[in-house]
Amino acid sequence: DTGVSQNPRHKITKRGQNVTFRCDPISEHNRLYWYRQTLGQGPEFLTYFQNEAQLEKSRLLSDRFSAERPKGSFSTLEIQRTEQGDSAMYLCASSLDGGVNEQFFGPGTRLTVL
Amino acid sequence: AQSVSQHNHHVILSEAASLELGCNYSYGGTVNLFWYVQYPGQHLQLLLKYFSGDPLVKGIKGFEAEFIKSKFSFNLRKPSVQWSDTAEYFCAVNEYSSASKIIFGSGTRLSIRP
Numbered sequence: 225d226t227g228v229s230q231n232p233r234h235k236i237t238k239r240g241q242n243v244t245f246r247c248d249p250i251s252e253h254n255r256l257y258w259y260r261q262t263l264g265q266g267p268e269f270l271t272y273f274q275n276e277a278q279l280e281k282s283r284l285l286s287d288r289f290s291a292e293r294p295k296g297s298f299s300t301l302e303i304q305r306t307e308q309g310d311s312a313m314y315l316c317a318s319s320l321d322g323g324v325n326e327q328f329f330g331p332g333t334r335l336t337v338l
Numbered sequence: 339a340q341s342v343s344q345h346n347h348h349v350i351l352s353e354a355a356s357l358e359l360g361c362n363y364s365y366g367g368t369v370n371l372f373w374y375v376q377y378p379g380q381h382l383q384l385l386l387k388y389f390s391g392d393p394l395v396k397g398i399k400g401f402e403a404e405f406i407k408s409k410f411s412f413n414l415r416k417p418s419v420q421w422s423d424t425a426e427y428f429c430a431v432n433e434y435s436s437a438s439k440i441i442f443g444s445g446t447r448l449s450i451r452p
Contacts, residue, residue, distance in 0.1 A: 257439065266342075266428045266442030267382070280438055315382070325370060325432055327440055329382040 226250060228330035230316050236336045237306055244302045245333045249318030256299050257327060258291055259315040260284065267315050273299060274321070306337045340365045342429050342443035350449045351419055359414040359446050361429030368434035371412040373403055374442075376426045385427070388412065389434070399423070421452045 229248045237243050249256050254275050259267035270289070272280045275296035285291075288306075293299040303310055313334050317327040345360040363369065373385040386397025393405040403414045412429060429443040 264444065266430070266445050267440075269439035269441070272438060282439075325438075325440070326372075326384060326387060328384075329374075331381040 228316055228318055228328055230314075230330040230333050232333060233331060234334045234336075236338065238338050239308060240305055242302065242304045243306060243335060244300055245314055245316075245335075246298060246300050247316030247330060248298045249316070250328055251297075252320065253318035253328070254296065254321045255319045255325075255327075256293055257317040257319075258299070258301050259317065261313040261315055261332070262311075270301075270314075303335075306335075308337045311335055311337045340369075340431055340433070340441045342431055342441055344427075344429050344443035344446050346446045347444070348447045348449070350451065352451045353421055354418050357414070357416040357419045357423070357448070359427055359429075359448070361412045361414065361443060362410050363412065363429075363431045363441075364410065365431060365433070369431050370434055371403075371405060372430040372432075372440065373397065373401070373412075373414050374428045374430060376428070376445075378425065382428070385414070419448075419450050421450045424448060424450045 231246045256273045258270040261267045269282050271291050273293040276293050288304045291301045313332040315332045316330045319327045341364045343362045371388040374382045375385045376382050386395050388395045388405045396402045401416050426445045428445045430440045432440045
């Protein structure tokens with residue numbers, strides 16, 4: 225399967241714990257995006273990488289959130305001191321550099337904070 | 339700021355009925371426009387996209403969309419729906435030639451009665 229993959233697919237945690245999600249983009253894609261989707265809403269942009277550089281961060285991304293893409297391939301999204309409001313589906317997408325920006329999405333990681 | 343409005347939250351149709359889902363966007367410049375679909379239990383998939391040229395865009399599974407610049411609209415249509423079209427449909431926009439985020443609408447849930 226050469227699509228975008230995300231792990232884990234589901235995560236249940238207690239409030240105050242830290243969680244980390246991983247995204248593996250399509251291999252030749254150098255752009256990588258993180259979105260968050262809550263029930264009844266469309267995905268909301270969190271942050272975006274071009275290779276290993278984090279080029280844009282949404283105001284939704286509080287100080288408790290951090291994302292990395294150390295070698296320009298896979299990316300991790302960490303949430304520290306989780307809160308119940310962090311419960312959502314976290315989506316990763318990737319796209320090719322240059323020209324149009326057709327983003328390919330992964331299956332997401334569903335986070336439940338108890 | 340860019341925004342996307344989808345007027346119908348939930349649409350219920352019988353098989354073979356015609357479909358039109360409304361989408362309006364707010365942005366003053368040139369845009370790329372997308373419709374994504376999310377089938378039950380599956381991840382977001384691109385249905386069709388508009389970047390330039392012919393404003394009538396054809397996508398997969400018999401869907402099409404028409405970009406009307408003067409109305410800032412990009413409505414999705416299908417002449418005859420099938421039960422397998424049951425899904426959530428998201429209209430989305432991003433700035434032309436931008437590598438940045440896609441802005442999604444809140445989605446329209448389509449239910450098809452067999």
